[in-house]
Amino acid sequence: MTKLAIMGAMEEEIEPLLAHFENVNVVEFANNKYYEVNYNGLEIVIAYSKIGKVFASLTAATMIEKFGCDTLLFSGVAGGINPELKIGDLIVADKLCQHDLDITAFGHPNGYVPGGKVFVETTKSLREIAIKVANENNLKVIEGTIATGDQFVHSTERKDFIQSTFNADALEMEGASVAVVCDALNVPFFILRAISDTADMDAGFDFDEFLKSSAKNSADYLIKIVKEL
Numbered sequence: 001m002t003k004l005a006i007m008g009a010m011e012e013e014i015e016p017l018l019a020h021f022e023n024v025n026v027v028e029f030a031n032n033k034y035y036e037v038n039y040n041g042l043e044i045v046i047a048y049s050k051i052g053k054v055f056a057s058l059t060a061a062t063m064i065e066k067f068g069c070d071t072l073l074f075s076g077v078a079g080g081i082n083p084e085l086k087i088g089d090l091i092v093a094d095k096l097c098q099h100d101l102d103i104t105a106f107g108h109p110n111g112y113v114p115g116g117k118v119f120v121e122t123t124k125s126l127r128e129i130a131i132k133v134a135n136e137n138n139l140k141v142i143e144g145t146i147a148t149g150d151q152f153v154h155s156t157e158r159k160d161f162i163q164s165t166f167n168a169d170a171l172e173m174e175g176a177s178v179a180v181v182c183d184a185l186n187v188p189f190f191i192l193r194a195i196s197d198t199a200d201m202d203a204g205f206d207f208d209e210f211l212k213s214s215a216k217n218s219a220d221y222l223i224k225i226v227k228e229l
């Protein structure tokens with residue numbers, strides 16, 4: 001029996017998801033709120049972690065270890081790097097990395113620490129369902145690499161570093177930590193983002209303007225995927 005975790009980082013990212021459900025039970029735990037719903041015979045737990053890799057790791061691990069979720073879907077917004085990605089466009093992560101994890105002083109590559117790996121791959125079977133849903137709904141979606149770091153990127157200098165170092169298509173602040181947690185706990189997971197800005201000097205303004213609409217794009221697509229699970 002699948003128990004599904006649906007996660008975002010910000011309230012604005014899960015609000016459009018919660019809107020689809022009634023009879024929501026709220027569980028308070030570890031300075032956060034976890035929303036339990038039943039949907040199409042599925043038990044679902046929904047939460048937003050708060051921003052950044054640490055909060056995202058705590059929430060992902062909690063949804064799996066405490067709530068017993070056996071599949072995790074993430075929905076949210078991201079900064080676009082790949083010029084094909086326009087504001088509002090959807091990206092499904094096929095792999096994720098941490099662009100601010102750096103022990104290069106010891107000759108290691110960016111994003112690597114001993115015992116870890118630079119890229120963590122998402123679950124192929126979930127990506128395949130997502131692509132099928134996109135085709136059925138005539139949605140333009142790209143699959144690509146998402147780079148995660150504990151900073152809001154708003155300069156072409158940092159954006160270019162991330163692009164050239166990891167060949168990343170988009171960037172955000174939680175995905176790779178969710179990936180490490182799910183990979184370590186052997187839980188299938190899926191990371192979906194809609195572009196809110198292009199991580200350059202206009203990023204802050206674009207983010208404010210497009211957070212809500214892009215979060216809704218991602219949420220609406222995620223709900224269609226949930227219906228196929």
Ligand SMILES: CCCCCCN(CO)Cc1c[nH]c2c(N)ncnc12
Pocket residue numbers: 009051052076077078079151152153154171172173174196197198199200203207
């Ligand atoms: C109050 C401000 C909260 C910013 C949180 C942004 N999220 C983090 O996951 C996604 C994101 C959208 N655009 C970004 C960018 N340019 N850099 C980093 N992260 C992002």
